Amino acid sequence: MKKKIQKNKNEKMFASGEVMSLLENMNDGIQIIAEQQSETNKKLTKIESRLGDVEENIELIKSDIVDIKFDLKKKVSYDEFEKLENRVVKLEKLSFAR
Numbered sequence: 001m002k003k004k005i006q007k008n009k010n011e012k013m014f015a016s017g018e019v020m021s022l023l024e025n026m027n028d029g030i031q032i033i034a035e036q037q038s039e040t041n042k043k044l045t046k047i048e049s050r051l052g053d054v055e056e057n058i059e060l061i062k063s064d065i066v067d068i069k070f071d072l073k074k075k076v077s078y079d080e081f082e083k084l085e086n087r088v089v090k091l092e093k094l095s096f097a098r
Contacts, residue, residue, distance in 0.1 A: 014022075076084075
C-alpha cells in the first residue's frame with residue numbers, strides 16, 4: 001500500500017523576486033534593531049559610569065558626616081555655654097568687688 005502525498009491546496013509559491021524583497025525587508029529590520037541595541041549599550045555604559053561617580057560621592061559624604069559628628073561632639077550646647085557665661089560674670093563681679 002502506498003501512501004498518497006497530498007499537497008495543501010493553500011500553499012502559495014513565491015517568485016524569487018518576492019523572496020528577495022522579503023529578505024531585504026527582514027535585513028533592514030534586523031539592522032535597525034542592531035543599531036538600537038548598540039545605542040542602548042552606549043547609554044547603559046554612560047549610566048554605569050555615572051553610578052560609579054555617585055557611589056564615590058556617597059562615600060565622601062559619609063566620611064564628611066563622620067567628621068561633622070566628631071566635631072559636634074566636641075562642641076558645647078548653647079544652654080551650657082550660657083550657664084558658664086553667667087558663672088564667669090558672677091566670678092568677675094566677686095573678684096572686682098574686692
